[in-house]
Amino acid sequence: AFAAGSSHDVYFRLLAEKVREMEGWEHSIVVEYKEGASGDVGWTALTQAEPDGYTIGFFPTAALINGVAAGRPYTTEGIENVMGMMSDPGVIGVAANSKYNSLEELIAAAKEKPGSVSIGVTSVTTSEGLAVTQLEEAAGVEFNVIPFDGESAVLTAVSGGHCDAFCLNVSDGKTFVDNGQVKYLATGDTERSSWYPDLPTYQECGYDVVQYNCRGIAIREGTDPAIIKYLSNCFQAAAAQPDVIAKAEEMQITAVSMGTEECNRLFEEQNQIYLDLWETNPWN
Numbered sequence: 228a229f230a231a232g233s234s235h236d237v238y239f240r241l242l243a244e245k246v247r248e249m250e251g252w253e254h255s256i257v258v259e260y261k262e263g264a265s266g267d268v269g270w271t272a273l274t275q276a277e278p279d280g281y282t283i284g285f286f287p288t289a290a291l292i293n294g295v296a297a298g299r300p301y302t303t304e305g306i307e308n309v310m311g312m313m314s315d316p317g318v319i320g321v322a323a324n325s326k327y328n329s330l331e332e333l334i335a336a337a338k339e340k341p342g343s344v345s346i347g348v349t350s351v352t353t354s355e356g357l358a359v360t361q362l363e364e365a366a367g368v369e370f371n372v373i374p375f376d377g378e379s380a381v382l383t384a385v386s387g388g389h390c391d392a393f394c395l396n397v398s399d400g401k402t403f404v405d406n407g408q409v410k411y412l413a414t415g416d417t418e419r420s421s422w423y424p425d426l427p428t429y430q431e432c433g434y435d436v437v438q439y440n441c442r443g444i445a446i447r448e449g450t451d452p453a454i455i456k457y458l459s460n461c462f463q464a465a466a467a468q469p470d471v472i473a474k475a476e477e478m479q480i481t482a483v484s485m486g487t488e489e490c491n492r493l494f495e496e497q498n499q500i501y502l503d504l505w506e507t508n509p510w511n
Contacts, residue, residue, distance in 0.1 A: 286445035311485030317415030317438030
């Protein structure tokens with residue numbers, strides 16, 4: 228379920244090689260791409276693997292969306308988290324020359340004329356698409372939500388003045404921010420981003436919405452807890468190495484190092500958010 232060449236793919240490979248080096252393994256961890264159906268193929272394969280500790284997989288909180296909506300086997304009951312390795316907060320932004328300079332201003336405009344403010348997402352059923360739905364409910368507004376084919380298409384449309392705003396992950400728009408094409412208004416994490424400390428959270432702006440995509444390493448439920456603990460310790464030790472930390476910072480990877488219990492708790496919380504949203508606003 229990795230996207231080849233993506234930041235989580237690159238970071239996982241960095242961790243895997245460091246684990247092999249530190250543990251003195253003769254063989255490396257082999258990355259096998261099982262792409263298809265927006266991750267469903269890979270996540271399903273993870274739940275069907277032998278629970279012997281030899282098959283691990285990439286598992287983000289965004290996978291829970293399909294688990295809730297389509298009853299797929301990879302819910303919080305189908306997998307065990309080994310380690311949370313990245314946490315990419317959501318973000319709402321606009322073109323650099325936009326008249327909107329805060330999330331409150333964007334919300335006020337949408338409240339004054341419902342449906343007049345357009346906001347681009349990659350899909351209405353991704354974590355960012357559902358975050359917009361939650362924001363609409365929390366603020367009592369209606370946006371004109373426009374799905375685009377990928378993050379670059381969203382950002383290009385907004386920076387070109389064809390769409391008023393976007394809701395994506397913080398890492399998605401880095402190049403556009405660096406180039407002065409877009410500006411961020413607020414982030415969906417529970418605390419301010421270390422990369423953008425001046426950026427308020429949605430909650431600081433007055434809207435009780437949390438948006439982040441935790442990207443983790445997972446294993447099939449039923450695997451021996453001792454194996455899970457060993458793998459978790461290995462990956463956390465690798466993530467703590469100075470050269471790994473330096474590389475992640477160089478690439479502005481939003482790396483974290485969450486153990487099994489903390490990661491499971493975070494996934495449970497996010498799963499409940501999606502379950503609650505499904506009850507009030509089913510997205511299929």
